[in-house]
Amino acid sequence: MNPVQLNAISLRFRHIWYRNLITYRRIWRVNFLVPLLEPGFYILAFGLGFSGLINGVEYAGKHLVYTRFMAPALVATACMWNSFFETTYTSFVRMYYQKTFDGILATPISIEEIIIAEVVWAASKAAAAVALMLLVLMPLGYADFPRALMCIPLAFLGGIAFAAVGIFFTGVIPTIDMFNLPIFLFITPMFLFSGTFFPVAGIAKWAAIFPLIFPLYHLVELTRFFCLGFMESNPVFNLVYLLLFASVFGGLGLVFMKRRLIK
């Protein structure tokens, strides 16, 4: 066994972060297009399509138009998808097919630094996507300026949490096709039941524990707070949970990725 070494962690990870930034910039048009268009599609679909079916939503003691309830959740889920995909599919391709990590491991950079770079990069990408979404949502009145700008650093923190759980799956999954499993069993239910499309208050009592376990719920809550100015849960609890989740899976990710890469 090769335990994770703390003295193998230094700021050198920034070089790999920069490498990822360069490849991101090379196809920036594609990378920018999705976060810019996605909120528009959802708001059109739910605003025009759904508003006829639903009067509005009761949330934190207030009555909200459905699209205003849902828009902050869009921001949080975009953060989740961006960071989780980056450290699962994209990192797996870099690790397994492109042998990029093998090449880097012949330089003075450690495995620990490679993994940290992947996670921090994924969080940065998520924060960038959220910033772009705010460019659309703020003028439309779905996120209040300037408080909603806090969603950007928040997305970085949320991004770390989802990237950490992603890199953990990358460390344990045998083949790339098997990412379907965590996506179907973990990400999709989380996407649907984290107070994203309907308030958690509407969930049966026995099932109400699930949103509390899902990190997305906590991120959605905090995002809603920064977009709307009010929320139904305790922000300190949400923040602490996200930090804990990120540290636990970040640690597990380091252990399992190291086990996988070192032969």
Place this chain on the structure above:
Amino acid sequence: MNIIEANQVVKRYGAFTAVDGISFSIQSGEFFGLLGPNGAGKTSAIRMIYGFSPVTSGQMRVFGLDIAQDWRRIRSRLGVCQQENTLDPDLTVELNLLIYGRYFDKPKAQVRQRTEELLTFFALNNKRQAKVMELSGGLARRLQLARALIADPDLLILDEPTTGLDPQSRHQVWDRLLELKKGGLTMLLTTHYMDEAESLCDRLLIMDHGQIVTQGRPRGLITEHAAENVIEIEGPGPDLKTYIKENAIKHDDLGERIIIYTQADGRLAEEVRRKFCMGSCLFRTGNLEDVFLRLTGRELRE
């Protein structure tokens, strides 16, 4: 001081022993070869040198430092050209060098200057904007070599640098390596091509089943384990076999072919030519391939 000092180094993967107690040393400025059939443990040995794989037991010292502790200092002075293509396919030729140089924590300006030097040295100048995916095998290998040299290493590790290349590309790689050698760079090479090892290496060792079978200078190994001159005789008759037996001549009997190892003076060769070369006889000088096959056998490995 020795650049590499391996002492009873062992590498185990679970129950499988890939490297079984090897000891060798490489001096500064030497071109050292690590030969052996597939699965002999060459790549495992190399991976321990640059700290990719931890040493199971024994000591591996590089630049006088212990790889387990001082891996970062060692790797910052190493260049590794891995067997597999580990170039970054998301980056251009030029960026592959620029970004890789940054991994060594070198200042930007220094990396840029070194990149220009290497693009020229490996004749990659007009390909600098090309994507790595578009490069031919020879170009990709040259780029990988250039990348291994980006941080001005004191030791260059080459894991099968010419495997799969066409003859033109192989010769170009050899020329570059010989030029680097003239500049005093220490190099460690693994290869399957015995002609390559014979012409490039000052000293080499042959591994099999994780152990060192022999080590020395190429010419010395040839005279010791094969001979300076070799005669290959197709379809040997019983009289030849009797002659060999009676005179206790060093040989290999391959059934349809007999290989006779003779000394340089040529008396034995003359006699064989007169008496037994009615059919097909090949007279040639002994080479490293003779040594390799004699020591590691002729059976297929995989």
